[in-house]
Amino acid sequence: MTVIYRAILVILLCLPVFAQAQAQNEPPKPAAGLYIVYIHCGPKKAVDPAIKGIALALTKSGYSVREPEEDQDKVGGPGVDYFSPDAKNEADKVAAFVSGQLSLNPPLKARLQTSKETLYQKFYLGIWLY
Numbered sequence: 001m002t003v004i005y006r007a008i009l010v011i012l013l014c015l016p017v018f019a020q021a022q023a024q025n026e027p028p029k030p031a032a033g034l035y036i037v038y039i040h041c042g043p044k045k046a047v048d049p050a051i052k053g054i055a056l057a058l059t060k061s062g063y064s065v066r067e068p069e070e071d072q073d074k075v076g077g078p079g080v081d082y083f084s085p086d087a088k089n090e091a092d093k094v095a096a097f098v099s100g101q102l103s104l105n106p107p108l109k110a111r112l113q114t115s116k117e118t119l120y121q122k123f124y125l126g127i128w129l130y
Helices: 001-024 049-060 087-104
Strands: 036-040 078-081 114-116 126-127
Touching: 036 049, 049 114, 078 087, 087 114, 087 126
Parallel strands: 036 126, 078 114
Antiparallel strands: 078 126
């Protein structure tokens, strides 16, 4: 009997190690509804009041917004990049919201479009304003 008890004890003591090893292989997941948003605002400056207003509004909506960068997409143009099919709906929401904000601050001629990128980052969105 003591052999069985010892075997059960060893198994129970090793379970947390197995669970931890399995958890490390899974990608990290933010809390439900939380997306990380990168804003690329070039040629405008990151300190522009319109850019700061967009970043603040997105933050208040529950997004984790990184500091705007002054990059510009000269090939694809303005839009919202998403990196997972699961993020398409969220990218559409962000595109509609940001388009509304930008229409108050020209020059924006059309609604931001969304585009699927090949890199797999489930909870990341990239906004290219100009």
